Amino acid sequence: MKLFNTKILGTGSFLPDKxxxxxxxAKRVETNDQWxxxxxxxxxxxxxxxxxxxxxxxxxxxxxxxxxxxxxxxPNDIDCILFSSTLADQAMPNAASVLQFKLxxxxxxxxxxxxxxxxxxxxxxxxADAMIKTGMYKHILVVGSEMLSSFNxxxxxxxxxxxGDACGVAILGRSSETEDAKIYSTxxxxxxxxxxxxxxxxxxSNKRITKEVIDxxxxxxxxxxxxxxxxxxxxxxxxxxxxxxxxxxxxxxVDWFIPHQANLRIIEGVGNxxxxxxxxxxxxxxxxxxxxxxxxxVAFDEAIRDGRIKRGDNVLFAAFGAGLTAGAVFFKY
Ligand code: ACO
Numbered sequence: 461m462k463l464f465n466t467k468i469l470g471t472g473s474f475l476p477d478k479x480x481x482x483x484x485x486a487k488r489v490e491t492n493d494q495w496x497x498x499x500x501x502x503x504x505x506x507x508x509x510x511x512x513x514x515x516x517x518x519x520x521x522x523x524x525x526x527x528x529x530x531x532x533x534x535p536n537d538i539d540c541i542l543f544s545s546t547l548a549d550q551a552m553p554n555a556a557s558v559l560q561f562k563l564x565x566x567x568x569x570x571x572x573x574x575x576x577x578x579x580x581x582x583x584x585x586x587x588a589d590a591m592i593k594t595g596m597y598k599h600i601l602v603v604g605s606e607m608l609s610s611f612n613x614x615x616x617x618x619x620x621x622x623x624g625d626a627c628g629v630a631i632l633g634r635s636s637e638t639e640d641a642k643i644y645s646t647x648x649x650x651x652x653x654x655x656x657x658x659x660x661x662x663x664x665s666n667k668r669i670t671k672e673v674i675d676x677x678x679x680x681x682x683x684x685x686x687x688x689x690x691x692x693x694x695x696x697x698x699x700x701x702x703x704x705x706x707x708x709x710x711x712x713x714v715d716w717f718i719p720h721q722a723n724l725r726i727i728e729g730v731g732n733x734x735x736x737x738x739x740x741x742x743x744x745x746x747x748x749x750x751x752x753x754x755x756x757x758v759a760f761d762e763a764i765r766d767g768r769i770k771r772g773d774n775v776l777f778a779a780f781g782a783g784l785t786a787g788a789v790f791f792k793y
Contacts, residue, residue: 461595463593463594463595464594465635465639465640465641465642466634466791467632467633467642468641469530469599469631470527470528470531470532470533470631471527471630471760472525472530472761473523473627473629473757473758473762474519474522474628475506475626476507476519476626478506479504479507480505480506480624482497482503488614488615488620489617490617491617496621499723499725500622500745501723501724501745501746502745502746502750503746503747504748504749505625505751506625506748507609507624508607508625515607516543516545516548516606517548517549517559517562519605519627521559521562523605523628523629523761525563527629527630531599531631535564535565536565536567537598538563538567538601539567539569539597539598539600540596540597540600541556541559541565542584542600542601543556543571543603544573544574544575544576544580544583544603544604544605545580545604545606546575546752546782547606547607547610547660548573548605556573556603576650577658577752577781577782577785578720578722578753578755578785579648579753579780579781579785580604580753581602581603581754581756581757582787582789585632585777585789586643586789588602588632589643592632592633601631602631602757603627603628603629604629604753604755604758605626605627605628605629606751606752606753608625608752609623611660611679611681612681613680616680618683619680619681621749622723623681623751623752624748624749625751626755627757628757628759630757630761640772641771643790644703644791645702645790646788646789646790647699647703647788648786649695649785649787650783650785651695651783652783652784654784655782656684657683657684657691657784658682658684658688658781658782658783659682659782660681689725692722692780693726693729695780695784696719696720696726696730696779696780696788697733700717700730700734700776700788702788703790711734711736714740714775714776714790715773716741716742716768716774716775717740717741717776717778718742718763718775718776719731719741719756719777719778720755720780721743721748721749721751721755724745727743730778742760742763742768742769744759752781753781755779756779764793772793775792775793777789
């Protein structure tokens with residue numbers, strides 16, 4: 461069987477216009493700009509506006525139009541949609557199908573939602589890679605689109621400072637015979653022994669959102685920040701080392717590192733584990749906070765568009781999220 465190498469043909473991102481600064485949050489809960497910057501590196505985050513169509517599928521529509529343009533493709537060239545979201549537009553229909561409709565795709569391509577929390581988009585890359593490699597699909601749209609503002613408790617200072625809304629996408633296709641773009645190695649994992657450290661108990665089948673749930677303030681995300689912090693550093697660092705080693709490279713061969721953007725101290729902690737130079741790390745957590753599975757594709761798209769990441773560069777992605785899921789992908793762009 462002929463196997464193909466996977467190339468990232470185009471990327472796109474969408475950030476809502478509305479900016480919420482640390483000072484804005486400090487008007488609502490007891491916190492301050494200095495504390496938030498020192499502990500997280502976050503200065504601002506974006507908040508989606510439903511009245512402008514800025515839900516997960518709507519943001520994905522805008523990001524995908526940019527990616528299609530970058531890849532020089534049209535909507536009907538997409539033959540598979542993989543959509544990561546922690547809490548998508550609604551339970552049914554799935555956001556990937558809604559996105560197919562919004563993009564005007566009429567080829568009836570498969571459309572699948574996946575939830576692996578913040579790791580979701582990175583989780584989808586090895587799956588898309590396998591589908592491209594075997595020739596199953598030619599142009600796979602991989603979406604990470606998140607509206608955490610809808611389940612972020614704006615009255616809880618422990619969590620509300622950390623999150624924002626955004627979407628990032630990539631279209632994966634085949635490298636031609638003369639190109640060397642390829643995914644070298646990937647790793648995915650989940651440590652369910654820590655599953656209760658980051659949760660959203662209400663809103664699923666176990667607990668519908670009722671008046672009682674709202675009266676008890678149970679409709680929000682809950683988090684054990686310190687446990688997640690420690691696990692994030694350890695797991696992302698070991699996953700990064702594994703994919704680079706499995707590819708036959710060393711860390712000095714990595715041109716750019718894009719870790720999940722949850723907290724600047726987590727990013728520095730991962731980099732320090734393998735003495736990685738910070739100038740080769742793409743960071744935007746200061747501007748957008750943690751946008752869950754959108755962080756890596758948004759940072760990737762920005763770094764391509766501003767000229768930092770170029771064709772031929774070796775790029776390392778790492779992600780981490782509720783579950784506790786984690787993953788890393790090492791590839792030649
Ligand atoms: N402003 C001021 N004080 C605060 C705030 C705030 N926003 N939040 C907490 N505090 C207080 C606490 O109440 C505590 O006070 P106390 O000592 O009187 O009890 C003190 O600050 C220290 O709190 P810690 O929790 O020890 O602070 P820490 O340095 O651990 O930072 C943080 C907290 C930022 C949440 C950190 O643990 C973290 O970033 N963890 C990872 C969180 C994360 O990444 N979550 C998502 C990952 S997965 C995904 O992306 C979905």
